[in-house]
Amino acid sequence: xxxxxxxxxxxxxxxxxxxxxxxxxxxxxxxxxxxxxxxxxxxxxxxxxxxxxxxxxxxxxxxxxxxxxxxxxxxxxxxxxxxxxxxxxxxxxxxxxxxxxxxxxxxxxxxxxxxxxxxxxxxxxxxxxxxxxxxxxxxxxxxxxxxxxxxxxxxxxxxxxxxxxxxxxxxxxxxxxxxxxxxxxxxxxxxx
Amino acid sequence: xxxxxxxxxxxxxxxxxxxxxxxxxxxxxxxxxxxxxxxxxxxxxxxxxxxxxxxxxxxxxxxxxxxxxxxxxxxxxxxxxxxxxxxxxxxxxxxxxxxxxxxxxxxxxxxxxxxxxxxxxxxxxxxxxxxxxxxxxxxxxxxxxxxxxxxxxxxxxxxxxxxxxxxxxxxxxxxxxxxxxxxxxxxxxxxxxxxxxxxxxxxxxxxxxxxxxxxxxxxxxxxxxxxxxxxxxxxxxxxxxxxxxxxxxxxxxxxxxxxxxxxxxxxxxxxxxxxxxxxxxxxxxxxxxxxxxxxxxxxxxxxxxxxxxxxxxxxxxxxxxxxxxxxxxxxxxxxxxxxxxxxxxxxxxxxxxxxxxxxxxxxxxxxxxxxxxxxxxxxxxxxxxxxxxxxxxxxxxxxxxxxxxxxxxxxxxxxxxxxxxxxxxxxxxxxxxxxxxxxxxxxxxxxxxxxxxxxxxxxxxxxxxxxxxxxxxxxxxxxxxxxxxxxxxxxxxxxxxxxxxxxxxxxxxxxxxxxxxxxxxxxxxxxxxxxxxxxxxxxxxxxxxxxxxxxxxxxxxxxxxxxxxxxxxxxxxxxxxxxxxxxxxxxxxxxxxxxxxxxxxxxxxxxxxxxxxxxxxxxxxxxxxxxxxxxxxxxxxxxxxxxxxxxxxxxxxxx
Numbered sequence: 001x002x003x004x005x006x007x008x009x010x011x012x013x014x015x016x017x018x019x020x021x022x023x024x025x026x027x028x029x030x031x032x033x034x035x036x037x038x039x040x041x042x043x044x045x046x047x048x049x050x051x052x053x054x055x056x057x058x059x060x061x062x063x064x065x066x067x068x069x070x071x072x073x074x075x076x077x078x079x080x081x082x083x084x085x086x087x088x089x090x091x092x093x094x095x096x097x098x099x100x101x102x103x104x105x106x107x108x109x110x111x112x113x114x115x116x117x118x119x120x121x122x123x124x125x126x127x128x129x130x131x132x133x134x135x136x137x138x139x140x141x142x143x144x145x146x147x148x149x150x151x152x153x154x155x156x157x158x159x160x161x162x163x164x165x166x167x168x169x170x171x172x173x174x175x176x177x178x179x180x181x182x183x184x185x186x187x188x189x190x191x192x
Numbered sequence: 193x194x195x196x197x198x199x200x201x202x203x204x205x206x207x208x209x210x211x212x213x214x215x216x217x218x219x220x221x222x223x224x225x226x227x228x229x230x231x232x233x234x235x236x237x238x239x240x241x242x243x244x245x246x247x248x249x250x251x252x253x254x255x256x257x258x259x260x261x262x263x264x265x266x267x268x269x270x271x272x273x274x275x276x277x278x279x280x281x282x283x284x285x286x287x288x289x290x291x292x293x294x295x296x297x298x299x300x301x302x303x304x305x306x307x308x309x310x311x312x313x314x315x316x317x318x319x320x321x322x323x324x325x326x327x328x329x330x331x332x333x334x335x336x337x338x339x340x341x342x343x344x345x346x347x348x349x350x351x352x353x354x355x356x357x358x359x360x361x362x363x364x365x366x367x368x369x370x371x372x373x374x375x376x377x378x379x380x381x382x383x384x385x386x387x388x389x390x391x392x393x394x395x396x397x398x399x400x401x402x403x404x405x406x407x408x409x410x411x412x413x414x415x416x417x418x419x420x421x422x423x424x425x426x427x428x429x430x431x432x433x434x435x436x437x438x439x440x441x442x443x444x445x446x447x448x449x450x451x452x453x454x455x456x457x458x459x460x461x462x463x464x465x466x467x468x469x470x471x472x473x474x475x476x477x478x479x480x481x482x483x484x485x486x487x488x489x490x491x492x493x494x495x496x497x498x499x500x501x502x503x504x505x506x507x508x509x510x511x512x513x514x515x516x517x518x519x520x521x522x523x524x525x526x527x528x529x530x531x532x533x534x535x536x537x538x539x540x541x542x543x544x545x546x547x548x549x550x551x552x553x554x555x556x557x558x559x560x561x562x563x564x565x566x567x568x569x570x571x572x573x574x575x576x577x578x579x580x581x582x583x584x585x586x587x588x589x590x591x592x593x594x595x596x597x598x599x600x601x602x603x604x605x606x607x608x609x610x611x612x613x614x615x616x617x618x619x620x621x622x623x624x625x626x627x628x629x630x631x632x633x634x635x636x637x638x639x640x641x642x643x644x645x646x647x648x649x650x651x652x653x654x655x656x657x658x659x660x661x662x663x664x665x666x667x668x669x670x671x672x673x674x675x676x677x678x679x680x681x682x683x684x685x686x687x688x689x690x691x692x693x694x695x696x697x698x699x700x701x702x703x704x705x706x707x708x709x710x711x712x713x714x715x716x717x718x719x720x721x722x723x724x725x726x727x728x729x730x731x732x733x734x735x736x737x738x739x740x741x742x743x744x745x746x747x748x749x750x751x752x753x754x755x756x757x758x759x760x761x762x763x764x765x766x767x768x769x770x771x772x773x774x775x776x777x778x779x780x781x782x783x784x785x786x787x788x789x790x791x792x793x794x795x796x797x798x799x800x801x802x803x804x805x806x807x808x809x810x811x812x813x814x815x816x817x818x819x820x821x822x823x824x825x826x827x828x829x830x831x832x833x834x835x836x837x838x839x840x841x842x843x844x845x846x847x
Binding site (some may be wrong): 101102103106107110114121123124125126127128133134135136138159 | 732734736780781782783784785786787788789790826829830833834836837839841843
């Protein structure tokens, strides 16, 4: 796997475009393990952020989370990263409305994906996070359809006291699909 | 078989057996030779001045407390007489705080078994706020029989009505129960509860033993009761203010919760077990008529388990529950042959019959004492018969049924009823059992299956059929209840269940109840209705639905208890929802698979798509256990957050 350009136009639900640097190829296991060693909050509406050491950069087209037809007007991207040398991307959102449920976010995401028409929904599973007391999470799997195969995405949406949090991750490498899923699942969200 | 009596606000447990009376006879106090009311019942009680002093200035405190009355003093003097009698003199001093309290507790009730006991009322008067004393009119004293229609007994209730009760007045009652214990089939014992529904300002229990030293023993589980021997053969226990018992929605028995003092003839569990076993063993005769039934079972059933189950069916269904429990018959079973001839008997009679026939069939069976009043082994602080009020039978020949059966049940599969699951057992053997033990408890006491067939029509109409089935000990309890209702009452029950599950129902569904007579198999209910809700049948759509039966059943499992443990019944709930879509619709995606696991159990779900059908299979699996108030919040949180994720969703498209 070499460096590749960001999948502009692909961007799950047309929300995010990714600019790439070159750095570690390891999939992060936790937020603390991100290449920069820290996560800088990403103000909503920021067009592009480049990390201070140049290890990653993120571009966001338009106002984060303001997808077409969205019923969720308060979502905000808090951090994101792309691992250079690999076509892997990850971005997190916090849906600030405390009443926003997992059902709301899953439905919202599914609607956006459907409108983009680039991926199809594969499956969803719900479980409790290993942290917190019975905080539910949803893991949705998506795949590129037909001509645009070899695109795989996972969306982990977790219920938190302050509202739902979503971690969206994707790859083009079919071999990395399971690892990506495992990585997403291993994210420890300190929700309580 | 051992019964508790209650003098209002105060529990007294003694050794009678539950019996019933079909007609509630009543009479006045002077009509009975076991009852005497002394002439001086209006004379000042020895506690009068001390009681007035104790409540002086505190009335205002209680007016706002919410209690209609307060127990100012309880005094119990147990005198174990050399002449094989036990006298229990009791005094109750009761302050009426408001008119509601007068209504609730203006009549003092005393329960007595009249075959071996007599009652002498020594004081019964009301001290009015202006200092006048108003004695209870002896002509107004009423004696009534037990109201239990399936038990004929010598158990009576004596009611002493206070006249002219006004807020601030104080009732003084003193009476003595005298019990002859010579020849008593069981060792004498008595329980005294230390707590009631209102505060008790002071409590004193004195035990005086005139028999040989060491004849009696005592124990308490009230850490606030201070006891000491003040002289040879004299025990004095005192307790200062005791708060009212806290109430919760789900308490299996408040007798498990309320601390008590127990006193009785000193015995070991082994001795008590052997003694009651002897009562049963003495009545295990087998008549020619019984032989015929035994021969049939032997011929038709070969395996021990099949024979034991058939014997259970015969004894539980062909011998109805009815007790003649006069005097010692409250604890002594009748000969098995007589019970078979009469085709009725109470728990001990039916157990004795079962044991006699089982042994003739070479089955190993053991009669077992248990209780439907006390369920926690920790409550049994002294070997005493007073804790027990029921008898069942256990056998290794009934492994699939948990090993123990209650033969007083009819139209029920073998096994223990809901109320006895995890209760307390004392096995009755010739050599005696060393100690009590817990009865088995099934992993889940409620089995609930619900199948929903939902049709989404091309015009958007939604028709739904629901079939549910219930089993397990709780399902059997409901079956017993339903069998006894009239057809109209059953229909109303089904309508209420539907309305409760679905919210306010817009229309009465078609309803059908089935399987009540099929013992050992779940009974069923069928509902059919058309929903007011409509489905969009154009373009891409997302269908969202809630299995309200899952929610209603799951929520009914938990209690709001804040003070006391409760028995969480556990459940195996299997729900299948089958959505059949109009042929023009194409299913696009399925909803979330669920795997919501915790220490309490799990809620799992899987989707399956077949042509124009979406089938959703859910399983809620939670084991029965005792839940403490500190754990209850966690249990509720688990269920709440699991159910929050339980909406059924799928996508479809109609082009």
